[in-house]
Amino acid sequence: MDGVGFSPRPLIDTTRAHSARVWNYWLGGGDYYEVDRRAGERIHELHPGIAAYARADRQFLGRAVRHLVTDAGIRQFLDIGTGLPTADNTHEVAQRLAPDARIVYVDNDPLVLAHARALLTSTPEGATDHIDADLRDTTTILERAAATLDFTRPVALLLLSVVVFLRAEEDAHGIVRQLLDALPAGSHLVLTHTITDPELPEVDAAVQYWNAHGTPWLTQRTPAEVARFFDGLELLEPGVVSCPRWRPDPTDDTEPSRQVALHGGVGRKPCGPARHSPGTGTRRSPSV
Numbered sequence: 001m002d003g004v005g006f007s008p009r010p011l012i013d014t015t016r017a018h019s020a021r022v023w024n025y026w027l028g029g030g031d032y033y034e035v036d037r038r039a040g041e042r043i044h045e046l047h048p049g050i051a052a053y054a055r056a057d058r059q060f061l062g063r064a065v066r067h068l069v070t071d072a073g074i075r076q077f078l079d080i081g082t083g084l085p086t087a088d089n090t091h092e093v094a095q096r097l098a099p100d101a102r103i104v105y106v107d108n109d110p111l112v113l114a115h116a117r118a119l120l121t122s123t124p125e126g127a128t129d130h131i132d133a134d135l136r137d138t139t140t141i142l143e144r145a146a147a148t149l150d151f152t153r154p155v156a157l158l159l160l161s162v163v164v165f166l167r168a169e170e171d172a173h174g175i176v177r178q179l180l181d182a183l184p185a186g187s188h189l190v191l192t193h194t195i196t197d198p199e200l201p202e203v204d205a206a207v208q209y210w211n212a213h214g215t216p217w218l219t220q221r222t223p224a225e226v227a228r229f230f231d232g233l234e235l236l237e238p239g240v241v242s243c244p245r246w247r248p249d250p251t252d253d254t255e256p257s258r259q260v261a262l263h264g265g266v267g268r269k270p271c272g273p274a275r276h277s278p279g280t281g282t283r284r285s286p287s288v
Helices: 019-026 034-046 050-070 090-097 110-119 138-145 172-181 201-213 223-230
Strands: 076-080 102-107 127-132 156-160 188-194 234-236 262-268 282-284
Touching: 019 034, 019 050, 034 050, 034 201, 050 090, 050 156, 050 188, 050 262, 076 090, 076 138, 090 102, 102 138, 127 138, 138 172, 156 172, 172 188, 172 223, 188 223, 223 262
Parallel strands: 076 102, 076 156, 102 127, 156 188, 234 282
Antiparallel strands: 188 262, 234 262
């Protein structure tokens, strides 16, 4: 959903479909070009359930942020891979419950950043900032985010459908670990990722089409590989699951029983070394 590349792009490329704009199209937004609409329609033909992924991801975001604010007391959010603003963005959900919440958005797509600076504004009590940076450039992200966030206090690191744009050879788990290592105990990781599953071959076909016609490149991972991002963390129930199944809300329009190839979870950074099994994290009760 979010633009990640090796360096910020000075111009908006309208000749090739872009993930942020196609995601916006699936969510019913208006910030896309004809090339994005065509790609979105073709992927929908290959995998008719794809639009539900976008909604499931957005609704998962809302449920996770609400939990972190109301139950975990989190007031700081680092949202990397912002995507084009729609409804119920991170700062809107957080500041609706805690007006003093502070949010830093990170993306490197010029269209995303232009919209973010215009639309993602803050409450008077809180703060919202926007950083033009690549997920891979963890040093820049952390240095610039420190102008808004206090890294001596817990921070929620949000990586929704963005790690999927890191290729296999780029050590995605290492990049996420670098970000988590900079955060204090009590911080949380919120992550969603497209999976590959033998029972969902239409997803693989859609990904193959995207990688041939869209940008950036998308790398699927198995459920076990996605769960590995939470190694060393206290994994909140129900674990890393199909996004509609993570603490479903009756107001959401995605059926909790529906299995989508988009898995997500929330994990808490413990005060000391966490006991965990590889790829599973350490389970905690839903009240944590």
